[in-house]
Amino acid sequence: MSDSTGAELPLRGCPHCGLVQHLPSVSTGEVGCCVRCRQVVARPKGEGTSLLTAAISLAALILFPLGITLPVLRLEQLGHSADASIWGGSISLLAHGQIAVGVVVLVCSIVIPLLKLAGLFALTAPIPAFSRTAKSEIYKWIEIAGKWGMIDVLLVAVLVAAVKLGDLVSVHPGPGVLAFATTVLLSLLASATYNPHAIWETVDE
Amino acid sequence: MNNNPHPTAVVKKRRRWILPITIVVAAAILAAVLISSHLVKRGLVVHLTMSDGYGIKAGNTVRCRGIEVGVVERVRISDTLDGVEIDVRLEPSAKALARAGTLWWVVRPRFGLSGVGGLETLAGPRYIQVVPGDGTRQTMFAMLEEAPPVTWLDPAGLEITLNSPQRGSLSAGAPVIYRQHRIGTVLSVELAQDATSSEVRAYVEPEYVTLIRDNSRFWEVSGLAFHFGLTSFRMELESLRALVDGGIAVATPDLPGAAVSTGHRFDLAPRVEDEWLEWRPPLAVGTTDLPGDAIVPRQFRGKVSWKTKWLRRKGQRASWLLPTAAGLWGPKELLSPGEPEAVLTIEGEAIALTAENVKEQGKLALLLSYTTTERVLPSDALRALAEPEECVVFLGPGVSPIKLDPGKLRSHRTGWEVDPTVPFSHDMHQGAVVVASADGKAVGMLIVDDGEAFVAPLKLPQ
Numbered sequence: 001m002s003d004s005t006g007a008e009l010p011l012r013g014c015p016h017c018g019l020v021q022h023l024p025s026v027s028t029g030e031v032g033c034c035v036r037c038r039q040v041v042a043r044p045k046g047e048g049t050s051l052l053t054a055a056i057s058l059a060a061l062i063l064f065p066l067g068i069t070l071p072v073l074r075l076e077q078l079g080h081s082a083d084a085s086i087w088g089g090s091i092s093l094l095a096h097g098q099i100a101v102g103v104v105v106l107v108c109s110i111v112i113p114l115l116k117l118a119g120l121f122a123l124t125a126p127i128p129a130f131s132r133t134a135k136s137e138i139y140k141w142i143e144i145a146g147k148w149g150m151i152d153v154l155l156v157a158v159l160v161a162a163v164k165l166g167d168l169v170s171v172h173p174g175p176g177v178l179a180f181a182t183t184v185l186l187s188l189l190a191s192a193t194y195n196p197h198a199i200w201e202t203v204d205e
Numbered sequence: 206m207n208n209n210p211h212p213t214a215v216v217k218k219r220r221r222w223i224l225p226i227t228i229v230v231a232a233a234i235l236a237a238v239l240i241s242s243h244l245v246k247r248g249l250v251v252h253l254t255m256s257d258g259y260g261i262k263a264g265n266t267v268r269c270r271g272i273e274v275g276v277v278e279r280v281r282i283s284d285t286l287d288g289v290e291i292d293v294r295l296e297p298s299a300k301a302l303a304r305a306g307t308l309w310w311v312v313r314p315r316f317g318l319s320g321v322g323g324l325e326t327l328a329g330p331r332y333i334q335v336v337p338g339d340g341t342r343q344t345m346f347a348m349l350e351e352a353p354p355v356t357w358l359d360p361a362g363l364e365i366t367l368n369s370p371q372r373g374s375l376s377a378g379a380p381v382i383y384r385q386h387r388i389g390t391v392l393s394v395e396l397a398q399d400a401t402s403s404e405v406r407a408y409v410e411p412e413y414v415t416l417i418r419d420n421s422r423f424w425e426v427s428g429l430a431f432h433f434g435l436t437s438f439r440m441e442l443e444s445l446r447a448l449v450d451g452g453i454a455v456a457t458p459d460l461p462g463a464a465v466s467t468g469h470r471f472d473l474a475p476r477v478e479d480e481w482l483e484w485r486p487p488l489a490v491g492t493t494d495l496p497g498d499a500i501v502p503r504q505f506r507g508k509v510s511w512k513t514k515w516l517r518r519k520g521q522r523a524s525w526l527l528p529t530a531a532g533l534w535g536p537k538e539l540l541s542p543g544e545p546e547a548v549l550t551i552e553g554e555a556i557a558l559t560a561e562n563v564k565e566q567g568k569l570a571l572l573l574s575y576t577t578t579e580r581v582l583p584s585d586a587l588r589a590l591a592e593p594e595e596c597v598v599f600l601g602p603g604v605s606p607i608k609l610d611p612g613k614l615r616s617h618r619t620g621w622e623v624d625p626t627v628p629f630s631h632d633m634h635q636g637a638v639v640v641a642s643a644d645g646k647a648v649g650m651l652i653v654d655d656g657e658a659f660v661a662p663l664k665l666p667q
Contacts, residue, residue, distance in 0.1 A: 024216055059231070063235065070239060175239055
């Protein structure tokens with residue numbers, strides 16, 4: 001009594017309007033849209049939203065070096081002025097013997113965010129670089145290390161400095177702030193749009 | 206078909222590349238804009254070398270004409286350990302400083318017999334002082350160890366060469382002195398090319414160029430001189446600076462000779478002759494805008510006072526006055542105040558002002574009965590004023606004359622109205638003499654009334 005085509009197609013409820021419907025097979029360059037609300041319900045196998053994630057993480061990777069090397073703050077006090085960048089700040093911490101603090105800042109604000117973005121890009125870039133097990137492994141480490149990446153906290157620290165030091169020294173935002181803030185935003189977006197199930201969807205074929 | 210209650214999702218084509226590519230391209234454009242604007246704002250790096258860093262560090266500023274034009278970026282010892290290398294980043298607007306001839310030195314506090322300087326660096330940070338050159342572009346410089354004796358040779362100044370049989374105690378940086386006022390600096394002391402004499406190159410500041418004439422006499426002052434006599438012992442000290450570096454004094458005879466130009470050679474006498482010290486020629490100082498033979502008007506400060514009827518208070522006014530061969534010129538409000546029992550006080554002498562001895566002429570008045578044995582301005586040094594022309598306003602001794610541009614003057618009835626943008630005040634400038642730049646003749650007197658300045662003619666056209 002069952003319809004042959006209907007039985008072979010998987011069933012899924014639309015995430016937007018909840019209508020349960022069959023998902024047709026969708027090839028590259030196409031999407032399945034809900035019959036009722038026209039929102040996307042099906043994507044080609046393995047694609048997920050990975051292309052968008054790849055683009056966002058690539059954009060963040062482009063801006064990341066600028067964000068940490070361009071001066072983020074310009075401090076002026078009694079005629080002395082100093083440009084502060086994140087890279088220069090952590091290096092000078094190390095150079096002044098503050099090894100522990102310097103390493104924490106360097107790792108949490110530069111190394112881990114960079115690795116996280118690079119990992120996301122490697123997982124989602126439309127180039128067959130890694131096997132599915134390697135991708136799973138990379139994803140596991142991104143999840144573990146990602147908790148220690150504090151690039152967004154650093155932005156808050158910069159803002160606090162700009163607001164609180166106002167009376168003692170004059171603090172002006174440098175050109176690095178724009179690049180840095182954009183990097184933070186893109187990095188959050190990349191994590192949010194990434195769909196880890198895409199790794200295993202390809203496997204099912 | 207009808208048994209299946211579930212519909213099938215619709216398949217649509219989608220351009221899935223557009224959004225991702227847009228994001229990446231936008232990021233790349235943002236990065237390019239940031240990098241290029243940063244590179245433009247960074248300015249130019251110049252490399253300086255020096256044998257001693259004098260405590261300069263990264264972050265110290267570079268100053269030119271009193272403002273900050275760059276920052277010391279890096280200081281390190283040279284590879285061969287025989288000097289210091291300093292990298293300086295100039296602001297984009299100061300890029301033109303990176304050219305041959307630019308002088309760089311570290312300003313640091315100096316105390317010594319030869320002078321005190323750089324005191325602001327005692328409490329504040331040291332800085333690098335720059336004097337711009339005008340050569341070709343260059344980014345490598347050797348710094349000076351000391352501030353140069355003269356940082357900026359104004360082309361309007363005068364460079365002269367003095368021949369001396371021996372070197373004496375002169376050294377570069379020593380002052381050139383006129384009546385114990387410093388008017389210039391010794392630039393170098395060297396053996397003449399044929400070794401027959403010592404050659405002193407000296408620079409005279411632009412405002413004192415008129416003091417040097419072809420019959421001027423130069424002599425060396427060592428700073429300290431002793432005179433022994435049967436009944437007296439006299440010690441003379443020109444200045445502490447002269448004690449260390451020596452110095453050159455100059456005097457010009459009462460009948461000054463022709464003006465000299467750069468490169469003129471004089472003899473340097475080892476000691477002064479008494480006669481030279483008595484010379485007192487009247488020479489216009491402080492302006493290069495007058496011809497060399499112009500007679501500088503000598504001005505007096507005069508005060509008029511009178512009694513007011515009602516409260517028996519004294520009213521009074523003061524102004525500059527100009528003695529001429531015809532009499533004493535002054536503002537009408539001073540010489541003809543229109544008050545009873547007005548008395549003019551000038552040089553400690555009181556003169557009663559009456560209708561008989563004062564002649565009014567427009568905004569000015571002439572006191573006929575005033576006679577003085579001192580030098581007065583001869584009649585031929587006065588002339589009538591016509592169309593506005595370039596002028597110099599003299600404000601009495603010790604004050605630099607003010608140049609008046611013809612664009613700031615406007616013909617008005619008998620005299621000229623001065624543009625209100627030129628700041629003249631009643632208290633300071635009332636009665637100042639206006640001398641034409643072209644021929645050095647006195648043409649008018651400045652009258653300031655309610656903040657409006659007016660040049661009143663000293664001589665009416667015939």
